[in-house]
Amino acid sequence: MRSRSLASLVSPFMSLLMQAGSAAMPPTATLTLEPYLREQAVVHATVDGQPGTFLFDTGEGVSSFSPAFAKKIGCRPWGRISGFRMSGERLDNPHCDGVTFMLSGRPFTAPVVSLIDIMAFLGSDVPPVDGALGLDLFAGRAVTIVPRRAIIIESPESLAARIAKARELPVRIVRDAEGAALAVDGAVRTPDGLAWMELDTGNGGSLVIGNHIAPLLGLKADISTPTQASFTLANGIQVKGLARTRDLIMDGNIGAQFLNDWVLTFDLEHGRAWLAPMTAETVPGGAGE
DSSP states (O other): OOOHHHHHHHHHHHHHHTTOSOSSSOOSEEEEOEEOSTTOEEEEEEETTEEEEEEEOTTOBSOEEOHHHHHHTTOOOEEEEEEEOTTOOEEEEEEEEEEEEEETTEEEEEEEEEEOOTHHHHOTTSOOOSEEEOGGGGTTSEEEEETTTEEEEOOHHHHHHHHTTSEEEOEEEEOTTTTTOBEEEEEEEETTEEEEEEEOTTOOSOEEEETTTGGGGTOOSOOOSOEEEEEEBTTSOEEEEEEEEEOOSSSEEEOHHHHTTEEEEEETTTTEEEEEESSTTTSGGGTTO
16 A cells, blocks of 8 residues: 555655654654545554554544454454444444554554454455554643644644644543543534534544534534535634534534644643644645645
8 A cells, every 4th residue: 555656755744744843842753644545544553563554543432453453463352342433323342452553663552452343344445454543542642643644742842832823622532432432522613502523534524413413503404415514613713515414422523524634733631632724834844735
């Protein structure tokens, strides 16, 4: 899935990213993302010496790998993690514990990793991946996501420099699955108050709005054919794009259609988030344009 042309683009970009943030103290680490299908991204990681390719998905909740990859690393899954998709569909999956992923030469440990046949959700006609990595892998850290290019692990100094030029968005940290999962909901203005929608880089399709708040955003319920929609985040940033409406167990889902135009910073320790546009100012050298 990796090509020479892609590698030649990534390397100069990564050298530029290393200069981002505070001049006095650079970020702690910069992890490479590569483009995948439908506006999504993948990250390469090694577990117990076994290389794998993983979808990077801020809506994943609990990081996962496939049964085949689990077998490669000698994981013997046990127990059950129970969670729900935004449609309300229940998922029950076994898990492995204390899994360390090596990303760009640095270790990141997930307390639990769920076993999921991810290709059953993505489809058999797409490039294969070995699982998906979510924000739970970075719990307690400050991370910046440069869409489809990098995950930056911020130092206190680089975080301060980055958010000085960004717009804070009220968020809720969501710890589903008995606290094993970690996702982030952003605040959306409605005439009746704030709605909370999941910020989901793994959603490469339409915005998804719950039927229960659709009329507040000028939409009808159960719109299966994507239609143009527009609403405003609590920090004044407008979200525009194609949307569908469904019966959801959450207010909505904001995916890559919107997020790929913004540099997104999470302080996962203190429950804060910021957005900055993808410009030469936020990504040195104009790489974000």
